[in-house]
Amino acid sequence: MFSVQSCEPKGKEEGQEVIKEVVIQADEPEYFLLRPAVEQAYGYSHAIKIGNSIKVSGAVSMDDEGNPTAIGDLAQQMKNCYADLDKILKHFGCSFDDVVVENIFTTHMPLLLENAAYRAEIYKNNFPTGTWVGVKELALPEFMIEIELEVHKSD
Template structure:
């Protein structure tokens, strides 16, 4: 029988939208779209791609820490980016800075808008709790 382990940041959006930040099923961790929410669950850094990306990866780190895994165990990620042509270089730079030499598979999707006004990036991923570099 597979054990399910659910993680939340305990921010209002989780109950408002009815979702969890991550669910570990077996050795895979499925992480919901992370975004630039602060400790109180408030959206921060409207229209500032670099600052949002930094906060988004910091929130992803909280999920990884909860499960005792590292960035090198992320096997797949999807980035949703508003104004992709304008933000592509910053997305690539932030991705390289976050993962270093690790190279998960990645899909970048240009979108017209995200949940919050001024939100320009959201990242979801899958993590292998049993693997990693």
């Protein structure tokens, strides 16, 4: 619960203060697990929605048992990440048009740059803000790319 108070003079002549209180009820978080067993084992939720904001954990190229897929193929790993992200967005009634931030982590920046044009197939209207970061490694050595999102769902 969040409370805001304001002190305003009731009238110039009286000099009394009137206290107004506004109570804003906080939204309860909605958790979404794409692969519940895997996410429980590693200790994370794939997405959390609070109000109109949705935070999506980094998607990597894995099967439903958590095994890496498309090993050594960054282009296919990227496509697999976006396929999983699409499932999460659809769960919340959203699309890639609702994405406001996209952060990409990769172990091979030159390959990401070679395959970046694929993103135009994902973001058909506008690209979101975001950052691309080259990293030494991701959670498992076979992962070459991880994509996380922040989403704003309009009312």
